[in-house]
Amino acid sequence: MTHIRTAAACLLMWAVTLAPANAQAPAAIKPTEVIKLFDGKSLANFESWLVNHHSDDPERVFTVVDQIDGAPAIRISGQVWGGLLTKEAYRDYRLIVEFRWGGVTWGDRKARARDSGVLLHAQGRLGNTGKDFNGPWLRSIEFQIIEGGVGDILPVAGFADDGTQIRPAVTTTTRKDRDNETVYDEKGTSNTLSSGRINWWGRSEDWADRLGFRGSQDVESPGFEWTRIEAVVEGGKLTYYVNGKLVNAASDSSFKDGRIMIQSEGAEIYFRRIELQPLNRQ
DSSP states (O other): OHHHHHHHHHHHHHHHHHHHHHOOOOOOBOOSSOEESSOSSOOTTEEEEETTTBTOOTTOOEEEEEEETTEEEEEEOOSSSEEEEESSOBOSEEEEEEEEEEEEEOGGGTTSOOEEEEEEEEESSTTTTSTTSOOSSOEEEEEEEETTOTTOEEEEOEEOTTSOEEOOOEEEEEEEOTTSOEEEOTTSEEEEESSSOBBOTTOOTTOOSOTTOOOTTOOSOSTTOOEEEEEEEETTEEEEEETTEEEEEEBOOSOOOBEEEEEEOSEEEEEEEEEEEOTTOO
16 A cells, blocks of 8 residues: 555656646737736736846835825836736737836946836746846847837847747848947838847937937937837737837737736836737727
8 A cells, every 4th residue: 555655646746747847838818908917006917026036026126106296106126137027928919108217226227328128028937038047037029118219129038948049039121320220210121130129210329328318309208207108019010109109110020929027127217007908999
Protein backbone atom coordinates (compact mmCIF):
# COMPACT_ATOMS: atom_id res chain seq x y z
CA MET A 1 0.00 0.00 0.00
CA THR A 2 2.86 2.39 0.85
CA HIS A 3 4.41 1.82 -2.59
CA ILE A 4 1.07 2.53 -4.31
CA ARG A 5 0.61 5.76 -2.35
CA THR A 6 4.18 6.85 -3.10
CA ALA A 7 3.74 6.16 -6.81
CA ALA A 8 0.45 8.07 -6.83
CA ALA A 9 2.05 11.02 -5.05
CA CYS A 10 4.93 11.08 -7.54
CA LEU A 11 2.50 10.96 -10.45
CA LEU A 12 0.55 13.88 -8.97
CA MET A 13 3.73 15.93 -8.46
CA TRP A 14 4.80 15.18 -12.06
CA ALA A 15 1.41 16.34 -13.38
CA VAL A 16 1.50 19.54 -11.35
CA THR A 17 5.05 20.25 -12.50
CA LEU A 18 4.11 19.86 -16.16
CA ALA A 19 0.80 21.74 -15.99
CA PRO A 20 2.20 25.31 -16.23
CA ALA A 21 4.36 24.43 -19.23
CA ASN A 22 1.49 22.79 -21.08
CA ALA A 23 -1.24 25.24 -20.05
CA GLN A 24 -2.57 27.53 -22.77
CA ALA A 25 -2.40 31.29 -22.18
CA PRO A 26 -5.86 32.82 -21.72
CA ALA A 27 -7.36 34.14 -24.95
CA ALA A 28 -7.01 37.88 -25.48
CA ILE A 29 -10.22 39.82 -24.84
CA LYS A 30 -11.78 41.79 -27.69
CA PRO A 31 -13.82 44.56 -26.01
CA THR A 32 -17.54 44.64 -26.79
CA GLU A 33 -18.20 47.50 -24.37
CA VAL A 34 -16.11 50.13 -22.60
CA ILE A 35 -13.61 48.61 -20.17
CA LYS A 36 -12.37 51.09 -17.57
CA LEU A 37 -8.94 49.78 -16.68
CA PHE A 38 -8.68 52.53 -14.07
CA ASP A 39 -11.91 52.37 -12.10
CA GLY A 40 -11.29 55.67 -10.30
CA LYS A 41 -10.71 53.95 -6.96
CA SER A 42 -8.08 51.24 -7.13
CA LEU A 43 -5.45 49.34 -9.09
CA ALA A 44 -7.67 46.26 -9.15
CA ASN A 45 -7.19 45.66 -12.90
CA PHE A 46 -3.40 45.78 -12.70
CA GLU A 47 -0.44 44.03 -11.17
CA SER A 48 2.86 45.81 -10.59
CA TRP A 49 6.39 44.88 -11.56
CA LEU A 50 9.57 46.66 -10.50
CA VAL A 51 13.24 45.94 -11.12
CA ASN A 52 14.65 44.04 -8.11
CA HIS A 53 11.41 44.43 -6.09
CA HIS A 54 9.34 42.52 -8.66
CA SER A 55 5.75 42.29 -7.35
CA ASP A 56 6.57 44.21 -4.15
CA ASP A 57 6.33 48.01 -4.04
CA PRO A 58 8.10 49.20 -0.86
CA GLU A 59 8.61 52.77 -2.19
CA ARG A 60 4.92 53.05 -3.18
CA VAL A 61 5.74 53.76 -6.80
CA PHE A 62 2.12 53.01 -7.78
CA THR A 63 -0.71 54.63 -5.81
CA VAL A 64 -4.19 56.06 -6.30
CA VAL A 65 -4.57 59.67 -5.19
CA ASP A 66 -7.94 61.24 -4.37
CA GLN A 67 -7.61 64.64 -5.96
CA ILE A 68 -5.52 65.75 -8.94
CA ASP A 69 -7.22 68.70 -10.60
CA GLY A 70 -10.45 67.67 -8.90
CA ALA A 71 -10.49 63.98 -9.81
CA PRO A 72 -8.91 60.71 -8.66
CA ALA A 73 -5.82 59.55 -10.54
CA ILE A 74 -3.10 56.92 -10.59
CA ARG A 75 0.25 58.34 -9.50
CA ILE A 76 3.39 56.66 -10.80
CA SER A 77 6.34 58.18 -8.98
CA GLY A 78 8.96 57.00 -11.49
CA GLN A 79 11.41 56.32 -8.66
CA VAL A 80 11.97 52.68 -9.64
CA TRP A 81 11.85 51.37 -13.19
CA GLY A 82 9.01 49.00 -13.95
CA GLY A 83 5.34 49.26 -14.71
CA LEU A 84 1.68 48.60 -14.08
CA LEU A 85 0.54 45.62 -16.12
CA THR A 86 -3.06 44.69 -16.92
CA LYS A 87 -4.09 41.33 -15.54
CA GLU A 88 -5.79 40.46 -18.85
CA ALA A 89 -4.59 40.44 -22.45
CA TYR A 90 -6.53 42.37 -25.10
CA ARG A 91 -6.85 42.71 -28.88
CA ASP A 92 -8.67 44.92 -31.39
CA TYR A 93 -9.52 48.02 -29.37
CA ARG A 94 -9.25 51.77 -29.02
CA LEU A 95 -7.17 52.62 -25.95
CA ILE A 96 -7.76 56.08 -24.48
CA VAL A 97 -5.33 57.42 -21.88
CA GLU A 98 -5.22 60.85 -20.24
CA PHE A 99 -2.00 61.78 -18.46
CA ARG A 100 -0.13 64.75 -17.06
CA TRP A 101 3.38 65.10 -15.73
CA GLY A 102 4.28 65.64 -12.09
CA GLY A 103 7.19 67.72 -10.88
CA VAL A 104 9.49 65.01 -9.53
CA THR A 105 12.27 63.32 -11.50
CA TRP A 106 14.78 60.75 -10.29
CA GLY A 107 18.32 59.43 -10.60
CA ASP A 108 20.12 59.73 -13.91
CA ARG A 109 16.94 61.15 -15.46
CA LYS A 110 16.62 63.96 -12.93
CA ALA A 111 17.64 66.65 -15.47
CA ARG A 112 16.48 64.78 -18.57
CA ALA A 113 13.21 64.83 -20.51
CA ARG A 114 10.32 63.39 -18.50
CA ASP A 115 9.79 59.84 -19.71
CA SER A 116 7.15 57.11 -19.53
CA GLY A 117 5.19 55.09 -22.06
CA VAL A 118 2.37 52.65 -22.76
CA LEU A 119 3.41 49.19 -23.90
CA LEU A 120 0.90 47.54 -26.23
CA HIS A 121 0.68 43.81 -26.98
CA ALA A 122 2.98 43.06 -24.03
CA GLN A 123 3.87 39.38 -24.04
CA GLY A 124 5.89 36.77 -22.17
CA ARG A 125 7.20 36.25 -18.70
CA LEU A 126 7.61 39.25 -16.40
CA GLY A 127 11.03 40.87 -16.56
CA ASN A 128 11.79 39.40 -19.98
CA THR A 129 13.50 42.54 -21.31
CA GLY A 130 16.49 41.34 -19.27
CA LYS A 131 18.26 38.01 -19.82
CA ASP A 132 18.02 37.26 -16.11
CA PHE A 133 14.29 38.14 -16.12
CA ASN A 134 14.93 41.19 -13.97
CA GLY A 135 14.16 43.67 -16.77
CA PRO A 136 11.61 46.42 -16.14
CA TRP A 137 9.12 45.55 -18.90
CA LEU A 138 7.75 42.93 -21.28
CA ARG A 139 8.44 42.60 -24.99
CA SER A 140 5.88 44.77 -26.74
CA ILE A 141 5.15 47.70 -29.07
CA GLU A 142 5.54 51.02 -27.26
CA PHE A 143 3.44 54.15 -27.49
CA GLN A 144 6.16 56.51 -26.32
CA ILE A 145 5.41 59.21 -23.75
CA ILE A 146 8.41 61.51 -23.44
CA GLU A 147 8.67 65.28 -23.56
CA GLY A 148 8.92 66.16 -27.25
CA GLY A 149 8.35 62.59 -28.43
CA VAL A 150 4.82 61.64 -27.41
CA GLY A 151 3.60 59.27 -30.12
CA ASP A 152 6.87 57.67 -31.19
CA ILE A 153 6.71 53.91 -31.93
CA LEU A 154 9.34 51.63 -30.37
CA PRO A 155 9.53 47.85 -30.78
CA VAL A 156 10.61 46.56 -27.35
CA ALA A 157 12.57 43.30 -27.55
CA GLY A 158 12.61 40.58 -24.93
CA PHE A 159 13.75 37.02 -24.28
CA ALA A 160 12.12 33.62 -24.32
CA ASP A 161 12.69 31.24 -21.42
CA ASP A 162 15.50 29.55 -23.35
CA GLY A 163 17.36 32.86 -23.78
CA THR A 164 16.38 33.41 -27.41
CA GLN A 165 15.79 37.08 -28.17
CA ILE A 166 12.38 37.95 -29.56
CA ARG A 167 11.99 41.20 -31.50
CA PRO A 168 8.54 42.47 -32.47
CA ALA A 169 8.42 43.98 -35.95
CA VAL A 170 6.16 46.53 -37.64
CA THR A 171 5.88 47.89 -41.17
CA THR A 172 5.42 51.60 -41.77
CA THR A 173 6.19 54.37 -44.25
CA THR A 174 9.10 56.57 -43.25
CA ARG A 175 11.66 59.15 -44.29
CA LYS A 176 15.02 60.12 -42.83
CA ASP A 177 15.38 63.51 -41.14
CA ARG A 178 18.42 65.79 -41.00
CA ASP A 179 20.05 63.61 -38.35
CA ASN A 180 19.28 60.37 -40.23
CA GLU A 181 16.58 59.42 -37.73
CA THR A 182 13.56 57.43 -38.90
CA VAL A 183 10.39 59.54 -39.07
CA TYR A 184 6.82 58.48 -39.86
CA ASP A 185 5.64 59.86 -43.21
CA GLU A 186 2.46 58.54 -44.81
CA LYS A 187 3.99 59.28 -48.23
CA GLY A 188 7.39 57.83 -47.35
CA THR A 189 9.13 54.55 -48.16
CA SER A 190 7.75 51.32 -46.75
CA ASN A 191 10.06 49.68 -44.21
CA THR A 192 9.80 46.80 -41.77
CA LEU A 193 11.54 47.61 -38.48
CA SER A 194 12.24 45.52 -35.38
CA SER A 195 14.50 47.90 -33.45
CA GLY A 196 15.15 51.58 -32.93
CA ARG A 197 12.51 54.29 -32.85
CA ILE A 198 9.99 55.56 -35.37
CA ASN A 199 9.64 59.25 -34.59
CA TRP A 200 6.20 60.79 -34.82
CA TRP A 201 6.00 63.02 -37.90
CA GLY A 202 6.55 66.38 -36.12
CA ARG A 203 9.28 65.49 -33.63
CA SER A 204 11.84 68.31 -33.52
CA GLU A 205 15.12 67.63 -35.29
CA ASP A 206 16.67 69.66 -32.47
CA TRP A 207 15.20 67.40 -29.78
CA ALA A 208 17.43 67.21 -26.71
CA ASP A 209 17.14 64.90 -23.73
CA ARG A 210 16.65 67.71 -21.23
CA LEU A 211 13.98 68.45 -18.67
CA GLY A 212 11.07 70.48 -20.05
CA PHE A 213 11.99 70.10 -23.73
CA ARG A 214 9.26 71.20 -26.13
CA GLY A 215 9.46 71.29 -29.93
CA SER A 216 7.76 73.83 -32.17
CA GLN A 217 5.29 71.27 -33.58
CA ASP A 218 4.62 69.28 -30.40
CA VAL A 219 1.01 68.14 -30.06
CA GLU A 220 1.13 67.12 -26.39
CA SER A 221 -0.20 69.69 -23.92
CA PRO A 222 2.43 72.01 -22.39
CA GLY A 223 3.67 71.95 -18.80
CA PHE A 224 1.48 70.08 -16.34
CA GLU A 225 -1.69 70.17 -18.46
CA TRP A 226 -3.53 66.96 -19.35
CA THR A 227 -2.78 65.19 -22.63
CA ARG A 228 -5.06 62.63 -24.28
CA ILE A 229 -3.50 59.82 -26.29
CA GLU A 230 -5.29 57.14 -28.28
CA ALA A 231 -4.02 53.90 -29.77
CA VAL A 232 -6.27 52.15 -32.26
CA VAL A 233 -5.15 48.56 -32.77
CA GLU A 234 -6.80 46.09 -35.10
CA GLY A 235 -5.04 42.94 -36.15
CA GLY A 236 -1.51 44.01 -37.05
CA LYS A 237 -2.42 47.67 -37.53
CA LEU A 238 -1.57 50.41 -35.00
CA THR A 239 -2.61 54.07 -35.27
CA TYR A 240 -1.50 56.66 -32.70
CA TYR A 241 -3.24 59.95 -31.88
CA VAL A 242 -2.20 62.75 -29.51
CA ASN A 243 -4.87 65.25 -28.47
CA GLY A 244 -6.98 64.05 -31.40
CA LYS A 245 -4.25 64.43 -34.05
CA LEU A 246 -2.82 61.46 -35.95
CA VAL A 247 0.91 61.33 -35.24
CA ASN A 248 2.11 57.83 -36.17
CA ALA A 249 0.96 54.56 -37.70
CA ALA A 250 2.20 51.09 -38.57
CA SER A 251 0.85 47.82 -39.95
CA ASP A 252 1.73 44.14 -40.18
CA SER A 253 2.81 44.03 -36.53
CA SER A 254 4.17 40.64 -35.56
CA PHE A 255 2.46 41.14 -32.17
CA LYS A 256 -1.32 41.42 -32.46
CA ASP A 257 -2.51 41.03 -28.89
CA GLY A 258 -1.25 41.05 -25.33
CA ARG A 259 -1.36 42.85 -22.04
CA ILE A 260 -0.96 46.61 -21.59
CA MET A 261 1.82 48.04 -19.42
CA ILE A 262 2.21 51.63 -18.14
CA GLN A 263 5.86 52.46 -17.54
CA SER A 264 7.64 53.88 -14.52
CA GLU A 265 10.78 55.41 -15.99
CA GLY A 266 12.31 58.14 -13.85
CA ALA A 267 9.56 60.80 -13.90
CA GLU A 268 6.42 61.38 -11.84
CA ILE A 269 3.28 61.02 -13.97
CA TYR A 270 -0.48 60.90 -13.31
CA PHE A 271 -3.22 59.04 -15.18
CA ARG A 272 -6.87 59.97 -14.67
CA ARG A 273 -8.29 57.84 -17.48
CA ILE A 274 -7.23 54.48 -18.89
CA GLU A 275 -9.97 52.74 -20.83
CA LEU A 276 -10.58 50.42 -23.76
CA GLN A 277 -13.38 50.98 -26.25
CA PRO A 278 -14.66 48.55 -28.88
CA LEU A 279 -13.66 49.55 -32.39
CA ASN A 280 -17.26 49.80 -33.62
CA ARG A 281 -18.22 52.34 -30.93
CA GLN A 282 -19.39 55.67 -32.36
